[in-house]
Amino acid sequence: xxxxRPRSMDAxxxxxxxxxxxxxxxxxxxxxxxxxxxxxxxxxxxAPLLEGGARANLASAGPLLTWGxxxxxxxxxxxxxxxxxxxxxxxxxxSGRALALATVxxxxxxxxxxxxxxxxxxxxxxxxxxxxxWIECVILPMxxxxxxxxxxxxxxxxxxxxxxxxxxxxxxxxxxxxxDAGWRLTCWISDPAHVxxxxxxxxxxxxxxxxxxxxxxxxxxxxxxxxxxxxx
Amino acid sequence: MQxxxxxxxxxPTLARLMAAYQAGRVDAFDGLYAxxxxxxxxxxxxxxxxxxxxxxxxxxxxxxxxxxxxxxTPGRPVRPWxxxxxxxxxxxxxxxxxxxxxxxxxxxxxxxxxxxxxxxxATGLAESETERLHARRQVESVLGQVPADRRRAxxxxxxxxxxxxxxxDRLGIKPGAAKIRSSRAASLMRALLGExxxx
Numbered sequence: 001x002x003x004x005r006p007r008s009m010d011a012x013x014x015x016x017x018x019x020x021x022x023x024x025x026x027x028x029x030x031x032x033x034x035x036x037x038x039x040x041x042x043x044x045x046x047a048p049l050l051e052g053g054a055r056a057n058l059a060s061a062g063p064l065l066t067w068g069x070x071x072x073x074x075x076x077x078x079x080x081x082x083x084x085x086x087x088x089x090x091x092x093x094x095s096g097r098a099l100a101l102a103t104v105x106x107x108x109x110x111x112x113x114x115x116x117x118x119x120x121x122x123x124x125x126x127x128x129x130x131x132x133x134w135i136e137c138v139i140l141p142m143x144x145x146x147x148x149x150x151x152x153x154x155x156x157x158x159x160x161x162x163x164x165x166x167x168x169x170x171x172x173x174x175x176x177x178x179x180d181a182g183w184r185l186t187c188w189i190s191d192p193a194h195v196x197x198x199x200x201x202x203x204x205x206x207x208x209x210x211x212x213x214x215x216x217x218x219x220x221x222x223x224x225x226x227x228x229x230x231x232x
Numbered sequence: 233m234q235x236x237x238x239x240x241x242x243x244p245t246l247a248r249l250m251a252a253y254q255a256g257r258v259d260a261f262d263g264l265y266a267x268x269x270x271x272x273x274x275x276x277x278x279x280x281x282x283x284x285x286x287x288x289x290x291x292x293x294x295x296x297x298x299x300x301x302x303x304x305t306p307g308r309p310v311r312p313w314x315x316x317x318x319x320x321x322x323x324x325x326x327x328x329x330x331x332x333x334x335x336x337x338x339x340x341x342x343x344x345x346x347x348x349x350x351x352x353x354a355t356g357l358a359e360s361e362t363e364r365l366h367a368r369r370q371v372e373s374v375l376g377q378v379p380a381d382r383r384r385a386x387x388x389x390x391x392x393x394x395x396x397x398x399x400x401d402r403l404g405i406k407p408g409a410a411k412i413r414s415s416r417a418a419s420l421m422r423a424l425l426g427e428x429x430x431x
């Protein structure tokens with residue numbers, strides 16, 4: 001189909017045989033998630049601590065509200081990553097119900113953690129710094145999530161997803177959730193109005209993952225588009 | 233939580249062939265082709281309703297399978313994986329065909345405006361400048377609802393001035409069929425615009 005005339009299957013076979021080399025099969029999605037667990041935890045959950053240090057009220061808020069809820073959010077992030085890797089495998093698409101559940105669960109957990117933390121240990125934004133802090137808390141967790149987003153999305157696209165936007169979106173959401181899980185140990189503000197910025201960074205990473213996956217996947221189909229133009 | 237339909241058990245030969253294919257064995261590719269091509273062709277024909285197009289897409293499917301062969305997880309069923317790729321090939325082909333059709337039907341900016349003006353005039357809508365602008369918007373909104381084959385014949389005739397014989401040659405149909413398509417497109421557009429039909 002690269003030429004203007006229809007290509008016979010023999011020609012396709014010749015092309016395949018000509019480029020047939022042994023390949024190492026990809027590991028199962030669950031194995032690939034396990035491979036990333038240390039990386040995900042190290043990068044997303046501890047890097048913010050290295051950058052900004054632990055929040056001042058970490059001890060007073062108690063281990064359950066801080067490390068406990070961060071651990072819970074990390075588990076959610078890893079589950080989202082598992083969904084993304086599964087979605088990326090042709091023929092193993094995640095159902096619409098699972099996608100809806102993932103979205104609802106993510107929103108619910110982030111909101112619930114915010115409200116619980118705020119109720120237990122309220123801290124507001126200093127006067128005159130509302131916008132500055134809000135913007136910082138969009139950009140910084142996003143920046144920490146980007147390396148994980150790149151690695152996971154590229155790994156997902158390698159599996160040849162049939163719906164790359166969804167696979168990439170799940171990987172992006174996972175990176176956002178994992179990054180925020182760590183960021184909440186640094187960000188000492190629990191005011192819900194401020195914490196919306198954390199949610200925005202998750203949304204942006206989700207969209208970035210979807211766009212990245214589509215962009216990386218697109219060249220695979222360029223040839224098909226070229227063929228169609230040539231055969232006109 | 234996840235996709236509820238677990239793949240049905242399949243012939244273990246396919247999994248062995250896939251593993252051998254991943255190991256670089258040519259005979260494994262031939263075996264996979266022999267085992268899957270007929271079913272894939274049926275599936276693609278069902279999707280495209282065009283056996284010739286299905287043949288093209290079958291070739292493209294095997295090329296994509298070849299490129300994606302490392303992505304198949306050993307031990308997992310081969311058929312769902314292969315058919316999912318075939319469906320993606322079909323969807324991407326349809327998307328590219330649809331984009332191309334849109335580019336052909338509605339050229340951008342000035343050409344597009346001229347096209348819509350010509351179409352508005354052809355459907356008997358335009359009377360004055362204001363009406364023409366209004367008609368253009370109306371036409372734009374209904375043009376997309378006309379089936380692609382009729383829309384193409386209609387615009388080739390009314391916009392580009394092709395004769396029905398030329399349109400027939402271009403689309404691979406008889407001049408009479410081209411005329412009927414164009415006429416039906418106009419009738420449908422009039423109906424959608426709430427104008428009386430002329431037939």
